[in-house]
Amino acid sequence: MRPAVIEARRTPEARLLRLTWDDGAVAELSYDLLQGYCPCAGCRGHSGGEITYLPPKQPITALSLAPVGNYGLATIFTGGCNSGIFSFDWLREIATKENKLVLPS
Numbered sequence: 245m246r247p248a249v250i251e252a253r254r255t256p257e258a259r260l261l262r263l264t265w266d267d268g269a270v271a272e273l274s275y276d277l278l279q280g281y282c283p284c285a286g287c288r289g290h291s292g293g294e295i296t297y298l299p300p301k302q303p304i305t306a307l308s309l310a311p312v313g314n315y316g317l318a319t320i321f322t323g324g325c326n327s328g329i330f331s332f333d334w335l336r337e338i339a340t341k342e343n344k345l346v347l348p349s
């Protein structure tokens with residue numbers, strides 16, 4: 245079974261999101277990083293293929309991060325995208341790609 249996110253906490257002063265998975269892994273992902281990996285069509289165009297990091301044009305703050313069922317988080321960023329949906333799998337992949345994933349020892 246894939247690890248599920250059991251806690252997602254915003255840290256507005258640091259502009260980052262702290263995630264905890266049920267296998268004990270944690271990651272702190274900055275809003276800028278999340279915006280850069282937003283998987284939505286508006287941010288990506290319709291080219292498909294692998295999602296790569298696109299640096300945001302300005303610093304991102306998060307107006308809202310709301311759960312979407314057991315699937316992921318819907319984000320409303322100011323300075324960036326207001327319709328991103330990040331699956332928990334995708335958040336885990338971003339954390340892994342960026343060496344932000346801290347596994348329990």
Ligand SMILES: [Zn+2]
Nearest residue numbers: 282284287325
């Ligand atoms: Zn987007």
